[in-house]
Amino acid sequence: MSTISSILQAVPERDDLAEDGGSSIYERLRDDIIHGRVKANERLKVAELASRMGTSTNPVREALQQLRGEGFVIMTPNRGARVRPIDEEFVRDICEIEVLIEPALTRWFVGIATKADIEELERLQAEIEELNFGDEMKHSNLDLQFHRLMYDRHYNRHAVDLWVRHRHILWAISRGFQTSLSRQSNVLDEHRELIACIKAQDADGASRAIGRHVEGSGRHIIERMRLEKRNG
Amino acid sequence: MSTISSILQAVPERDDLAEDGGSSIYERLRDDIIHGRVKANERLKVAELASRMGTSTNPVREALQQLRGEGFVIMTPNRGARVRPIDEEFVRDICEIEVLIEPALTRWFVGIATKADIEELERLQAEIEELNFGDEMKHSNLDLQFHRLMYDRHYNRHAVDLWVRHRHILWAISRGFQTSLSRQSNVLDEHRELIACIKAQDADGASRAIGRHVEGSGRHIIERMRLEKRNG
DNA sequence: GATTGACAAAGAATGTACGATCTGAAAGTT
DNA sequence: AACTTTCAGATCGTACATTCTTTGTCAATC
Numbered sequence: 001m002s003t004i005s006s007i008l009q010a011v012p013e014r015d016d017l018a019e020d021g022g023s024s025i026y027e028r029l030r031d032d033i034i035h036g037r038v039k040a041n042e043r044l045k046v047a048e049l050a051s052r053m054g055t056s057t058n059p060v061r062e063a064l065q066q067l068r069g070e071g072f073v074i075m076t077p078n079r080g081a082r083v084r085p086i087d088e089e090f091v092r093d094i095c096e097i098e099v100l101i102e103p104a105l106t107r108w109f110v111g112i113a114t115k116a117d118i119e120e121l122e123r124l125q126a127e128i129e130e131l132n133f134g135d136e137m138k139h140s141n142l143d144l145q146f147h148r149l150m151y152d153r154h155y156n157r158h159a160v161d162l163w164v165r166h167r168h169i170l171w172a173i174s175r176g177f178q179t180s181l182s183r184q185s186n187v188l189d190e191h192r193e194l195i196a197c198i199k200a201q202d203a204d205g206a207s208r209a210i211g212r213h214v215e216g217s218g219r220h221i222i223e224r225m226r227l228e229k230r231n232g
Numbered sequence: 233m234s235t236i237s238s239i240l241q242a243v244p245e246r247d248d249l250a251e252d253g254g255s256s257i258y259e260r261l262r263d264d265i266i267h268g269r270v271k272a273n274e275r276l277k278v279a280e281l282a283s284r285m286g287t288s289t290n291p292v293r294e295a296l297q298q299l300r301g302e303g304f305v306i307m308t309p310n311r312g313a314r315v316r317p318i319d320e321e322f323v324r325d326i327c328e329i330e331v332l333i334e335p336a337l338t339r340w341f342v343g344i345a346t347k348a349d350i351e352e353l354e355r356l357q358a359e360i361e362e363l364n365f366g367d368e369m370k371h372s373n374l375d376l377q378f379h380r381l382m383y384d385r386h387y388n389r390h391a392v393d394l395w396v397r398h399r400h401i402l403w404a405i406s407r408g409f410q411t412s413l414s415r416q417s418n419v420l421d422e423h424r425e426l427i428a429c430i431k432a433q434d435a436d437g438a439s440r441a442i443g444r445h446v447e448g449s450g451r452h453i454i455e456r457m458r459l460e461k462r463n464g
Numbered sequence: 465g466a467t468t469g470a471c472a473a474a475g476a477a478t479g480t481a482c483g484a485t486c487t488g489a490a491a492g493t494t
Numbered sequence: 495a496a497c498t499t500t501c502a503g504a505t506c507g508t509a510c511a512t513t514c515t516t517t518g519t520c521a522a523t524c
Binding site: 058059 | 478479480481485486487
């Protein structure tokens with residue numbers, strides 16, 4: 001009947017290759033919101049969700065509170081929770097913030113990068129190029145490792161956490177999307193340029209390169225979202 | 233007995249002049265964490281908090297989940313919640329992010345600012361100067377209005393929300409702190425310079441001005457935190 | 465005799481069920 | 495037609511059961 005029910009029971013079991021194998025209520029709800037399986041501004045009724053999930057209402061309530069803290073649902077007293085729309089604007093907003101943050105993180109990395117770091121980056125990049133976008137999941141993991149190598153040791157944990165969260169969201173949205181050929185070559189170019197700048201201790205250049213990288217990535221995701229919306 | 237109990241019952245009622253009059257459990261917990269009334273990494277036991285708050289455990293659990301979503305507590309399965317330390321590093325991290333975000337928000341505002349906007353800014357600035365840091369609460373409100381005028385119409389709601397949250401945190405931390413005389417004059421100077429740049433359509437200048445403003449504010453808060461830690 | 469191991473009991477978090485309270489909308493009255 | 499009343503549905507709060515962690519004790523071994 002309801003839109004929620006039809007959607008949630010359509011996902012009886014998932015691969016859950018992602019990180020922790022926890023198909024927790026929180027994860028499921030977040031995924032459904034991010035992937036647009038629940039419509040924007042739709043009301044999330046606790047009892048209904050609980051019966052779909054096969055649990056009582058309490059875990060659902062707590063999951064919703066957590067999602068509220070992260071900004072995925074909007075709760076008003078005595079009136080329950082509504083889905084925050086995950087649309088192109090949302091992606092654009094996140095990417096714009098990343099365009100500001102990631103260059104700063106990268107700039108700092110240029111100052112502390114060792115020879116071993118650069119070799120590791122090159123190794124990862126070689127793996128990425130060899131894989132050549134053959135397996136989406138593997139590529140995503142390699143790309144994550146690539147950027148994590150640069151950011152993980154940064155002193156500003158808060159900024160890195162923000163990056164991780166944003167990246168999770170973007171990754172969840174773009175899962176299943178095909179990467180266009182032009183974007184593929186751009187990604188490789190941008191990575192190569194980034195490595196070159198880091199090698200040359202060119203902080204400004206690295207900063208600009210990562211900025212373009214993030215911006216291009218955002219643009220590509222939005223394009224794919226539009227395509228998907230048009231085609232069904 | 234416990235450190236939590238002695239602390240929470242020490243705040244039986246508060247002024248709650250801040251925004252909504254909701255002295256919700258969430259607000260109380262968040263405030264206690266931000267103000268360091270609960271020690272860093274201290275364990276937050278649900279039953280204990282519930283009895284201190286005078287409610288049952290469920291509302292406390294939901295408040296903790298929300299705080300987890302916002303990053304104030306760290307929860308591990310079957311092992312409960314711990315307080316995330318709110319220390320100088322935390323403030324520095326937040327301010328560094330703001331140094332990146334606020335200039336971008338300001339830059340955009342320069343492009344859309346009308347004559348009426350500038351006049352309103354000047355009016356607020358005149359009020360601030362007249363008040364001259366006499367009433368901390370009033371000054372804080374005026375300052376909030378001043379910056380809100382610039383950011384509120386920005387299209388990137390996500391970035392603005394981030395700013396609001398960060399500002400809330402910083403405001404909560406620095407509540408009760410005295411503003412040093414040198415910082416007072418700097419604040420006024422920076423505001424004046426900001427207005428001048430906006431008037432002259434100088435986006436770069438305004439961007440730099442707000443950057444210095446945020447950085448100076450952060451430095452001042454950290455200094456005060458150190459002072460307070462030393463003195464008691 | 466000291467250290468380590470298992471085992472049991474207390475404590476705390478998670479999950480379930482139910483009652484109280486509030487909202488929203490439909491029905492009925494003036 | 496507009497206002498009031500009523501009632502179903504959903505949220506919020508309380509109490510309790512279950513499961514997991516942790517701590518403390520006791521015995522066995524080195």
